[in-house]
Amino acid sequence: xxxxxxxxxxxxxxxxxxxxxxxxxxxxxxxxxxxxxxxxxxxxxxxxxxxxxxxxxxxxxxxxxxxxxxxxxxxxxxxxxxxxxxxxxxxxxxxxxxxxxxxxxxxxxx
Amino acid sequence: xxxxxxxxxxxxxxxxxxxxxxxxxxxxxxxxxxxxxxxxxxxxxxxxxxxxxxxxxxxxxxxxxxxxxxxxxxxxxxxxxxxxxxxxxxxxxxxxxxxxxxxxxxxxxxxxxxxxxxxxxx
Numbered sequence: 199x200x201x202x203x204x205x206x207x208x209x210x211x212x213x214x215x216x217x218x219x220x221x222x223x224x225x226x227x228x229x230x231x232x233x234x235x236x237x238x239x240x241x242x243x244x245x246x247x248x249x250x251x252x253x254x255x256x257x258x259x260x261x262x263x264x265x266x267x268x269x270x271x272x273x274x275x276x277x278x279x280x281x282x283x284x285x286x287x288x289x290x291x292x293x294x295x296x297x298x299x300x301x302x303x304x305x306x307x308x
Numbered sequence: 309x310x311x312x313x314x315x316x317x318x319x320x321x322x323x324x325x326x327x328x329x330x331x332x333x334x335x336x337x338x339x340x341x342x343x344x345x346x347x348x349x350x351x352x353x354x355x356x357x358x359x360x361x362x363x364x365x366x367x368x369x370x371x372x373x374x375x376x377x378x379x380x381x382x383x384x385x386x387x388x389x390x391x392x393x394x395x396x397x398x399x400x401x402x403x404x405x406x407x408x409x410x411x412x413x414x415x416x417x418x419x420x421x422x423x424x425x426x427x428x429x430x
Binding site (some may be wrong): 233235237242244295296305 | 410
């Protein structure tokens with residue numbers, strides 16, 4: 199069982215805005231930055247958000263990150279079919295002395 | 309464009325050893341902190357370990373499941389990262405990705421390779 203909890207699935211229709219949550223504790227999200235990754239099945243993960251809410255160059259501003267206390271969220275607006283993928287949150291965990299991932303959320307665009 | 313390419317995966321038996329390599333094409337790894345992340349078939353992502361650059365001591369850290377069995381090293385003259393895996397177990401079966409760590413972060417996985425599959429089975 200992961201130390202970061204994500205819903206296993208999410209869905210939305212094209213153009214819609216969805217959010218994916220990531221719940222942790224004071225040993226991880228509460229005191230450390232959160233990263234979000236997108237993984238299309240069969241390919242390598244790609245960083246979407248770093249340091250809670252920063253986007254690397256090339257990531258559309260449809261993707262945004264936020265956090266409050268021991269939880270973080272990824273929001274995707276203007277949903278597109280190419281957004282179908284697995285999304286993972288990650289954060290450093292003090293009790294493990296290493297980074298941990300959430301279990302992943304499979305996003306389906308209906 | 310920075311591109312990481314892993315190699316060395318394959319089918320091995322429990323108890324065997326295997327060495328993975330990761331070469332950076334179009335970039336220099338000398339200043340980078342680097343990491344290995346793995347993903348068991350159909351499962352989520354799991355951090356394996358990291359190595360700092362030589363300027364920061366070149367030290368390594370490992371996740372508990374692989375500590376004392378896996379060794380991460382680097383050869384900056386060859387722009388290559390290594391993962392020596394010893395006493396392999398069936399639960400080590402996974403695709404292994406090498407990643408750069410975002411500058412300024414101590415762990416944030418940045419650029420990822422395409423991965424190499426390691427299968428441990430008798």
